Amino acid sequence: MRGLLALFAALIVALGASGCAVTKYSTDPHAPKGSRSATVTIESNQAAHWASSQTGQGKLMYEGRTYPFEITAVGIGGNGIQEVKFIGDVYNLKRLSDFPGKYNGLRSGVTLGEGKINERLKAENGVVIYLSGSTKGVANSNGADHFVIKMLQ
Numbered sequence: 001m002r003g004l005l006a007l008f009a010a011l012i013v014a015l016g017a018s019g020c021a022v023t024k025y026s027t028d029p030h031a032p033k034g035s036r037s038a039t040v041t042i043e044s045n046q047a048a049h050w051a052s053s054q055t056g057q058g059k060l061m062y063e064g065r066t067y068p069f070e071i072t073a074v075g076i077g078g079n080g081i082q083e084v085k086f087i088g089d090v091y092n093l094k095r096l097s098d099f100p101g102k103y104n105g106l107r108s109g110v111t112l113g114e115g116k117i118n119e120r121l122k123a124e125n126g127v128v129i130y131l132s133g134s135t136k137g138v139a140n141s142n143g144a145d146h147f148v149i150k151m152l153q
Helices: 002-017
Strands: 038-062 065-091 101-123 128-140 143-151
Touching (some): 065 101
């Protein structure tokens, strides 16, 4: 059993080495101009086997208030199962009503017990979210996703 886990872990690492690269705000040549508009925290679960799904809940901290939301995603790429805790910065958010909606994102990361993940989400209205997270599980997180964010009451 231990040998099977080691083989699976080696496969995850090999697949991770060939995945996409996600830039952070500081290194993104297409980064929004100006300072961040808000911050977010998200806790989610992700499962993937070439296709991926993710569900979770988060909090948007905007203009001195906290707003809960739920997030779901489907995507391509990656293998494994992991829990993710994200923190992130939101840019180009001019009003609260611009936050919920559809986002496209790229993710990269590898988890072998514990790991790291980065993701950049962009909405059609120009809102951009840069996420950095810690992970638990066994997964290659490299891929692309389509997210839907809905505000909770």
